[in-house]
Amino acid sequence: MSRSVSKLLPLAVLVGAVGLGGCASKSFVREQIAPVSQRVDALESxxxxxxxxxxxxxxxxxxxxxQAQQNGQRLDQLNGRVDGVDQRLSVQERRVKRPRN
Incomplete structure (x- = not known):
């Protein structure tokens, strides 16, 4: 054998072995993927x-x-009414407190 052929022979054997032995069967792949698939399904759920x-x-x-916004609006309305009542009460109190001549 020549030197170049003797150098390429181990490489050719290695490539051939990997090429022939590298295929996985469908059942093997299914067995390996099944647990991962189950976890993915559980996580999706x-x-x-x-x-x-x-x-x-x-x-x-x-x-x-x-509801909070409606309550705030209602509170604003009630505050306005209370302010009006307070003002009327103040006016009445001033009338009562005036001394009569």
Whole structure:
């Protein structure tokens, strides 16, 4: 054998061995992927549940915000009415406190 052929022979054997032995069967791949697939399915289910909970919480928070805004407006109206009553009471008190001549 020539020197170049003797150098290439081990490389050719290695490439051939890797090429022939590197294929995995479908069943082997399924066995290896099954646990990962199950975990992904479980995580997707939990994610959907969490998403539903978050959406429900957001809806409740928005409703509470709207109710708080309505309550604030009502409080402003009541404050105005109380101020009016307070002013009328002050006017009446001044009339009563005036001495009669």
């Amino acid at each position: 939990r994610l959907q549940e969490t998403d539903g909970t978050a959406k429900a919480a957001l809806a409740e928070a928005q409703a509470a915000s709207g």
